[in-house]
Amino acid sequence: MSIILRLEIEKGYTTFGEVATAISDKGGDIVAIDVIKESSDKTTRDITVKVSSQEHSEDIAERTEELKGVKVVNVSDRTFLVHLGGKIETKPKMPIKNRDDLSRVYTPEVARVCKAIEKDPSRAHSLTIKRNTVAVLSDGSAVLGLGNIGAAAAMPVMEGKAMLFKQLAGIDAFPVCLDNQDTEDIIKIAKAIAPTYGGINLEDISSPRCFEIEDRLKEELDIPVFHDDQHGTAVVMLAGLLNALKLVGKKEKDIKAVVVGIGAAGIASTKMLLNAGIQNIIGVDREGALVKGKEYDNPMWNWYAENTNPNEETGELSEVIKDADVFIGVSAPNILSVEDLKKMAEDPIVFAMANPDPEIAPEKAWPHVRVMATGRSDYPNQINNVLCFPGIFRGALDCRATHITENMKLAASVAIASAVKEDELNKDYIIPSVFNKQVVDHVREAVIKAAKADGVARKDTKERS
Ligand SMILES: NC(=O)C1=CN([C@@H]2O[C@H](COP(=O)(O)OP(=O)(O)OC[C@H]3O[C@@H](n4cnc5c(N)ncnc54)[C@H](O)[C@@H]3O)[C@@H](O)[C@H]2O)C=CC1
Ligand SMILES: CC(=O)C(=O)O
Ligand SMILES: [Mg+2]
Structure with missing residues (x-):
């Protein structure tokens, strides 16, 4: 893992070279240095350091603070930083610039599109996000090798899968984490949300429940259902x-x-x-x-x-x-x-x-x-x-x-x-x-x-x- 140490260094006491030596003496590998603020008596720097564990990171921060005139302002974990606010967002395909646009993408004109789909449901593939959208559906029961950590804790993995779907294949994928681990309920919920999606990627659902859930959904839905951890x-x-x-x-x-x-x-x-x-x-x-x-x-x-x-x-x-x-x-x-x-x-x-x-x-x-x-x-x-x-x-x-x-x-x-x-x-x-x-x-x-x-x-x- 890597951390960013924000250090305030008072000039005249400790040189940056001494700070760097202290970090590497403790086994930290400095990979980047950024100057954040510079004044006549102080410098504030962000130092990105590769460390082996949380304890290692604390050890380095402690050692650095022992140096005269050095204050550790903050220690941030870069992995947590990339998770702040989540990793994905939805984005409109066009701006809504005026009332004319508004009445076409939304009411009243949108009603004609709804009725067209009502008449011919297969048009959902061409007139909605369905054809390019996949649900990444999990109940949080077997998340990576972390075990049954639940729906909320499963989200970072499912967001990561959604990012990869988009970046690697242009597919819009959404995490759907369920606070429910009952086989029949999951099948019912997946069937109920299926009209929105072109496919369902089941993720991190523990065995043996995952087999029945996938088999039943494959039988009962007309979109591809694929348990990623299996296949x-x-x-x-x-x-x-x-x-x-x-x-x-x-x-x-x-x-x-x-x-x-x-x-x-x-x-x-x-x-x-x-x-x-x-x-x-x-x-x-x-x-x-x-x-x-x-x-x-x-x-x-x-x-x-x-x-x-x-x-x-x-x-x-x-x-x-x-x-x-x-x-x-x-x-x-x-x-x-x-x-x-x-x-x-x-x-x-x-x-x-x-x-x-x-x-x-x-x-x-x-x-x-x-x-x-x-x-x-x-x-x-x-x-x-x-x-x-x-x-x-x-x-x-x-x-x-x-x-x-x-x-x-x-x-x-x-x-x-x-x-x-x-x-x-x-x-x-x-x-x-x-x-x-x-x-x-x-x-x-x-x-x-x-x-x-x-x-x-x-x-x-x-x-x-
Ligand atoms: N590299 C990859 O692409 C993937 C890796 N995995 C990893 O594989 C592992 C299992 O994932 P799933 O099959 O989804 O979970 P699962 O919960 O369906 O199966 C895990 C199985 O491992 C067994 N097991 C646990 N500890 C064991 C031990 N000490 N000795 C022998 N067996 C043991 C469990 O009893 C269970 O049968 C996880 O660590 C997961 O992260 C899973 C999917 C993809
Ligand atoms: C890679 C993956 O899907 C897992 O470890 O569960
Ligand atoms: Mg998985």
Whole structure:
């Protein structure tokens, strides 16, 4: 994290050089210095410093204030600063300059448009924001890896997703955080708000409720409903894995993969791995490996146990990780140890995707693995659903798809993977960057093609924009 220290320094006591030395002696990394105010006896400066934690920041502020003539006016956390007042806004597409404009965008003229939609509801797509608008709907029950933190606390993540929809794919997305975690209520509310939107991106709803909510909404609505934590994650994970396997020269059918965290992301990822031809997959949750013959409370786990773990391996992660070629983590921080990595097969591939803190820190894993990826923005190989949801919805909205099918997801995976060219592929570049502008276009195009082939496209949009 980085902080901004606003310091008032009385001239004649301490030099700026001494302040900088004090900060770096405490392990702070100065990345910017701004002069805010200068007078004959005082200078006020904002010093941006990279720190490792809240405590580290307090330690640096304390040390700085010990210097003679130095006053810490304020310590601001840059992350909190970008959240002040929220991160998104709505903006009219045209100004309302006079009464004539007013009577057309609003009453009385707007009534004619309302009646046109009443007569032909499909005109909502052309006469309202619907065709370019997605609800980012959450109940705050499984926010990143933070758990059930509720609707209000989920907002910063959902606003972030909305920003990414807009910046990467031009889609107007709105956070819709519900103070209600009842499955039937969520389904009812989502159906009730659906007329406003061209699609619904379900986000951070815990399993197993997320499966029923998504399945029912898919069945009962005619706009695409996509649970990002399941499918967005699975699509990007598979894209990364296809490239990583190419790099280490292993074939899907020959490998052993261990998936940890058999929730929303883990189950969807496993389904995609199975579809990609990976046969030996072992799912591990808090109680160890899921295995046939055991009766689980979670119905999805019964499905999981039936369809995976062909060799019926049992035990903890530290046991079943033996000889695994691939580790996929969508569970909790720091559950994978260096000892576990040492038991894996040659050229291990580790995708530690729990957010914000991965199953193992890259610094610990790097010496023992061939390919290391996390969900984070600050390390190489970011396997994060942000590579999928903007492009998949761009494609689905543009061809006015009724659903997002398995083929559309697979097409998105292949499109993401192929954004890394053969001669670029290396251990630190198995997945394109979020800022690679080609990704959204390629995913859009592939998704429209697959939607047409699957008969779910309602509009004959050109595949290439
Ligand atoms: N990189 C990415 O794009 C994404 C990462 N994630 C991350 O994956 C994690 C799970 O997300 P969801 O599937 O949405 O949550 P979820 O709540 O549906 O599933 C989490 C599962 O992990 C299991 N788990 C928790 N602690 C565990 C442990 N110590 N050992 C084994 N299993 C454990 C839980 O029992 C649960 O079954 C979160 O950290 C989330 O941030 C999720 C979606 C996308
Ligand atoms: C990236 C994301 O959606 C998550 O960690 O929940
Ligand atoms: Mg999520």
